[in-house]
Amino acid sequence: MTHKRIAVIGAGIIGVTTAFELALRGHQVTVFEKNQTCAEETSFANAGVISPGYVTPWASPSMPARLLKECFSKNTSFLMHFPNMTELQWLAKCWKASKAENYWIHRSALQRLALMSQARMKELSNLFRLEYEQLLGYNLVYRDAKAWEQALLALPYLSSQSIPYQLLSAQELMEKEPALESSTSLAGAIHLPQDQVANCRQFAMAIRDEAEKLGVEFRFKADVQALDPQQPRRVICGQEVLSFDATVVCAGTMTESILKAFDLKTGIMPIHGYSLTAMIKEPLDAPRCGLMDDKYKVTITRQGNRVRVGGVMELGGSSKEHNPKAIKTLYKVLEDWFPKASDWSQQVQVWKGARPMLAKGSPLICETPVKGVWLNAGHGSSGWALGCASAQLLAGMVDEEVTPDQWPELALR
Numbered sequence: 001m002t003h004k005r006i007a008v009i010g011a012g013i014i015g016v017t018t019a020f021e022l023a024l025r026g027h028q029v030t031v032f033e034k035n036q037t038c039a040e041e042t043s044f045a046n047a048g049v050i051s052p053g054y055v056t057p058w059a060s061p062s063m064p065a066r067l068l069k070e071c072f073s074k075n076t077s078f079l080m081h082f083p084n085m086t087e088l089q090w091l092a093k094c095w096k097a098s099k100a101e102n103y104w105i106h107r108s109a110l111q112r113l114a115l116m117s118q119a120r121m122k123e124l125s126n127l128f129r130l131e132y133e134q135l136l137g138y139n140l141v142y143r144d145a146k147a148w149e150q151a152l153l154a155l156p157y158l159s160s161q162s163i164p165y166q167l168l169s170a171q172e173l174m175e176k177e178p179a180l181e182s183s184t185s186l187a188g189a190i191h192l193p194q195d196q197v198a199n200c201r202q203f204a205m206a207i208r209d210e211a212e213k214l215g216v217e218f219r220f221k222a223d224v225q226a227l228d229p230q231q232p233r234r235v236i237c238g239q240e241v242l243s244f245d246a247t248v249v250c251a252g253t254m255t256e257s258i259l260k261a262f263d264l265k266t267g268i269m270p271i272h273g274y275s276l277t278a279m280i281k282e283p284l285d286a287p288r289c290g291l292m293d294d295k296y297k298v299t300i301t302r303q304g305n306r307v308r309v310g311g312v313m314e315l316g317g318s319s320k321e322h323n324p325k326a327i328k329t330l331y332k333v334l335e336d337w338f339p340k341a342s343d344w345s346q347q348v349q350v351w352k353g354a355r356p357m358l359a360k361g362s363p364l365i366c367e368t369p370v371k372g373v374w375l376n377a378g379h380g381s382s383g384w385a386l387g388c389a390s391a392q393l394l395a396g397m398v399d400e401e402v403t404p405d406q407w408p409e410l411a412l413r
């Protein structure tokens with residue numbers, strides 16, 4: 001195998017893990033990141049859930065009806081600004097992707113990737129003795145009978161994928177989560193004992209250290225210009241021009257702008273989301289692991305000595321402007337399930353990030369039609385859960401050990 005000089009653009013969870021896997025195979029890797037350290041954008045304060053049992057494309061068969069209902073709801077998990085043409089076209093693609101036949105293709109690809117990723121994360125954690133606030137167990141909670149019936153329909157799929165689960169009554173859930181508010185109505189819960197919660201940013205920092213030990217050079221405050229189709233493997237950053245044998249774009253929602261001079265569209269759409277994080281007041285009043293409220297698609301997780309509530313999908317708008325409706329939804333879900341977890345009138349970190357979403361649901365892990373320019377991007381709501389396997393696959397493809405036809409769902413079409 002010939003060792004290559006490879007540029008990785010972006011040091012979120014995807015870029016850092018990609019750089020690590022490439023370096024492990026002996027390649028000479030340079031990472032370019034416009035921020036002053038890694039995991040400063042979407043990988044900064046996500047909900048932290050690693051859930052092979054629940055990973056799913058956003059565009060599901062129930063999505064169109066759900067969105068319609070959300071438009072009239074007081075506490076909403078979906079917000080839309082007046083859409084422009086690109087956003088409308090993207091929504092139309094989502095509608096197409098939500099058809100059952102498309103949905104199941106991408107759901108099973110995501111699940112395969114998530115299981116591989118979890119296994120790789122475990123390997124790396126054991127090998128390097130990594131600590132990143134890992135907790136085992138994830139509870140999916142359903143407030144009403146109709147939603148619960150729907151949830152039960154998905155159980156044969158979990159069984160077919162050998163994903164262990166347990167059905168819980170309200171009483172049984174309280175035994176697992178003693179701080180849970182008992183007055184909130186609950187039709188049933190699914191406990192996924194192998195799914196996890198952990199701190200994405202801490203993991204990215206730890207893998208960056210390991211990558212550096214393997215010789216990876218990280219260049220921070222390095223804002224890379226759009227690639228030039230005439231010399232696509234040349235990276236221009238400030239006054240510097242550097243040449244590589246291959247370039248891997250891991251720039252999350254900014255991937256499209258790096259490829260703007262190329263005649264190709266990735267279809268990655270920024271879908272904003274929010275998280276609130278605060279110190280736990282009394283550990284006994286906080287969640288023990290992760291909880292997903294299916295009605296609002298909001299998660300509550302424990303991350304070390306902090307509690308985090310995250311969710312809401314916002315199409316359009318800017319990263320800087322916080323929508324009070326979104327924040328209200330997060331507080332409502334928190335109040336409903338863990339009202340005493342923290343003192344929310346004290347210091348709260350309010351964060352807004354942009355998920356790099358594709359309508360189809362699964363990410364792009366492939367070589368573009370421009371030889372030597374690769375993509376590892378578009379992981380939507382699950383980049384943390386999919387990161388380690390995405391990096392392994394990309395590195396395997398660069399070394400021609402994994403062929404694109406093994407993973408057709410991840411190709412650029």
Ligand SMILES: Cc1cc2nc3c(=O)[nH]c(=O)nc-3n(C[C@H](O)[C@H](O)[C@H](O)COP(=O)(O)OP(=O)(O)OC[C@H]3O[C@@H](n4cnc5c(N)ncnc54)[C@H](O)[C@@H]3O)c2cc1C
Pocket residue numbers: 009010011012013014015032033034035038039040041042043044045046047048049050222223224225250251252253254255258272273274275310311312352353354355356377378379380381382383384385386
């Ligand atoms: C509210 C919320 C909750 C979430 N919860 C979960 C969860 O529970 N589980 C889960 O798996 N996922 C979750 N996600 C999704 C997950 O956070 C993302 O999928 C993941 O962080 C994407 O990682 P990334 O590396 O592709 O992007 P990023 O982390 O955004 O990294 C891209 C990097 O590229 C850099 N970059 C861009 N352009 C340039 C340039 N020109 N030059 C140099 N550098 C550049 C950026 O600065 C950035 O650091 C959540 C997301 C949100 C918003």
